[in-house]
Amino acid sequence: MILKTLFSQLLTRPPTNRFPAKYMPKSVLGFLGRVKEGKAELVPPVPVPPRFRGKIAYSREKCIGCQLCIRVCPAKVIEFLPEVKKIRMHVARCTFCAQCVDACPVGALSESPEFLLSDTDRRSPALTVE
Amino acid sequence: MAEAQKVYEIPIGPIHPALKEPIRFTFQVEGERIRGVDVRPGFAHRGIEFMGLKRNLIQVLYLSERICGICSISHPIAITLAVERAAGIEVPPRAQYLRVIFSELERIHSHLLWAGVAAHELGFDTLLHLTWKVREEVLDVLEELSGNRIDYSIPIYGGVRRDIAPEQYPKVEAMIRHYRGLLEELLDAFLRDPSVAARTRGVGVLTAEEADSLCAVGPTARASGLAKDVRQDRPYLVYGELGVRAITPRDWGLEPRGDVYDKAVVRLLEIGQSLDLIEKCLHEMPDGEITAFPKIPALLAFLKKAEGEGLGWHEAPRGEVIHYIRLEAGVEEPVAWKVKAPTYSNLMSWVPMFRDQEVADIPIIAASIDPCMCCMDRVHVVQDGSPSTLLKEELLRLSRAKTERVLQGLSRVGGGA
Ligand code: SF4
Numbered sequence: 337m338i339l340k341t342l343f344s345q346l347l348t349r350p351p352t353n354r355f356p357a358k359y360m361p362k363s364v365l366g367f368l369g370r371v372k373e374g375k376a377e378l379v380p381p382v383p384v385p386p387r388f389r390g391k392i393a394y395s396r397e398k399c400i401g402c403q404l405c406i407r408v409c410p411a412k413v414i415e416f417l418p419e420v421k422k423i424r425m426h427v428a429r430c431t432f433c434a435q436c437v438d439a440c441p442v443g444a445l446s447e448s449p450e451f452l453l454s455d456t457d458r459r460s461p462a463l464t465v466e
Numbered sequence: 467m468a469e470a471q472k473v474y475e476i477p478i479g480p481i482h483p484a485l486k487e488p489i490r491f492t493f494q495v496e497g498e499r500i501r502g503v504d505v506r507p508g509f510a511h512r513g514i515e516f517m518g519l520k521r522n523l524i525q526v527l528y529l530s531e532r533i534c535g536i537c538s539i540s541h542p543i544a545i546t547l548a549v550e551r552a553a554g555i556e557v558p559p560r561a562q563y564l565r566v567i568f569s570e571l572e573r574i575h576s577h578l579l580w581a582g583v584a585a586h587e588l589g590f591d592t593l594l595h596l597t598w599k600v601r602e603e604v605l606d607v608l609e610e611l612s613g614n615r616i617d618y619s620i621p622i623y624g625g626v627r628r629d630i631a632p633e634q635y636p637k638v639e640a641m642i643r644h645y646r647g648l649l650e651e652l653l654d655a656f657l658r659d660p661s662v663a664a665r666t667r668g669v670g671v672l673t674a675e676e677a678d679s680l681c682a683v684g685p686t687a688r689a690s691g692l693a694k695d696v697r698q699d700r701p702y703l704v705y706g707e708l709g710v711r712a713i714t715p716r717d718w719g720l721e722p723r724g725d726v727y728d729k730a731v732v733r734l735l736e737i738g739q740s741l742d743l744i745e746k747c748l749h750e751m752p753d754g755e756i757t758a759f760p761k762i763p764a765l766l767a768f769l770k771k772a773e774g775e776g777l778g779w780h781e782a783p784r785g786e787v788i789h790y791i792r793l794e795a796g797v798e799e800p801v802a803w804k805v806k807a808p809t810y811s812n813l814m815s816w817v818p819m820f821r822d823q824e825v826a827d828i829p830i831i832a833a834s835i836d837p838c839m840c841c842m843d844r845v846h847v848v849q850d851g852s853p854s855t856l857l858k859e860e861l862l863r864l865s866r867a868k869t870e871r872v873l874q875g876l877s878r879v880g881g882g883a
């Protein structure tokens with residue numbers, strides 16, 4: 337039975353998604369640079385489901401500075417900016433529990449489908465939401 | 467004298483390529499035979515309970531989720547049950563069904579993970595890749611329902627955070643059908659395969675008496691023939707109504723022997739049981755609220771006023787997990803939090819299981835209880851900069867002294883236990 341499965345796999349596509357390219361590039365950063373220049377093509381990642389919990393999106397206009405999100409955040413992601421009564425999130429610490437989204441009384445926070453968040457600098461703009 | 471010299475000691479761990487997590491075994495071996503083993507845990511102690519005492523209950527919930535990545539719904543279920551008992555919160559019926567659905571989905575992916583690991587330890591990597599490939603299906607469903615592949619963040623005190631939408635039902639049902647068809651193939655590959663049987667039959671035996679006296683839990687105990695399952699013995703959520711029955715090798719038509727083969731039997735059959743439970747829940751689940759506290763500020767305020775203690779238990783994929791919590795009015799943090807993970811109860815079963823086995827069987831026997839060290843490590847004794855051992859008498863004395871101290875503290879604030 338297992339042999340049947342194994343041989344049938346010879347004829348099917350591999351279940352692994354070959355991200356970011358069919359063959360591993362020598363340098364991933366170099367490859368991504370070429371993708372930006374339009375010289376190479378990215379194999380897209382597996383699509384995420386509709387209510388995926390990705391990087392938290394923040395609407396600065398809606399935020400009333402109540403700090404409820406800071407109270408419930410288990411990972412101390414969120415920093416309060418007292419002068420402007422707004423928040424700043426350090427995504428590198430985030431556990432994607434989305435408890436802050438549930439807690440926010442004005443709906444200033446939401447789950448975005450974005451999940452490719454690796455960076456070499458945890459303070460980089462890509463990892464800071466404000 | 468001449469006898470004693472034939473026995474050598476092999477230390478394995480705390481860090482060793484064959485171990486997935488740090489723990490130290492000291493084997494006494496005579497030739498290829500293991501004559502005895504000393505197990506020393508405590509290398510992955512993270513002080514989670516201590517961290518919990520410095521956070522409010524909502525933050526503790528997500529901390530508990532990170533006790534174990536694989537049991538990432540079992541710990542939240544146990545802690546929410548404990549807090550709900552302590553604070554007197556009623557959970558709406560639909561939320562109880564949803565919690566059951568998520569925990570059974572977790573059981574499926576955890577048992578498939580174990581099956582893959584076991585196949586790998588036996589040197590059967592084809593089977594590892596096959597099992598882990600099919601495991602993706604349930605992870606996809608979990609991601610669809612919860613938004614996360616692991617650490618689903620689903621239970622909250624008073625209910626759950628996400629409902630299963632009508633358009634998601636067909637996806638779950640399709641998954642159930644898919645696995646029903648696959649299960650036969652998996653049973654075939656594991657249980658009817660002569661080479662798997664040759665490597666696991668009679669290996670790592672834990673007799674029913676040993677399992678009972680060492681308080682083994684979960685599949686480790688059930689493989690020895692003990693019909694022991696918290697879902698059956700002390701029903702919680704809606705498990706009572708669903709009628710869960712502990713699975714033993716008898717369900718596969720065999721007298722339990724308590725070896726590695728039987729542990730595979732129990733875990734694989736439990737995948738089928740979980741599929742049945744999920745299907746039943748989907749059909750029987752009533753409509754209605756999914757949480758008693760739709761507003762987080764109201765929940766925080768309620769928990770702050772709550773006073774009391776509570777115990778929550780759950781049958782995690784590896785066995786019984788228990789959370790104890792004590793709340794005091796006016797403080798947001800728990801004043802006491804105690805976690806007992808299943809591996810803690812199963813650890814001692816290794817001693818009889820390793821006796822008189824071959825050195826080459828160490829990896830599969832170690833893996834057969836599906837151990838999880840970092841979930842279990844609660845103490846690491848360090849004195850004068852070096853680790854030391856506390857004997858039972860000394861521990862008992864320390865424990866009694868602490869009770870005295872706690873009682874004195876209680877009488878000072880004027881409240882009794
Ligand atoms: S998702 Fe969770 S960890 Fe991340 S910012 Fe929100 S509350 Fe904090």
Ligand code: SF4
Binds near residue numbers: 398402
């Ligand atoms: S909970 Fe919402 S409104 Fe309040 S500080 Fe956070 S983001 Fe702003």
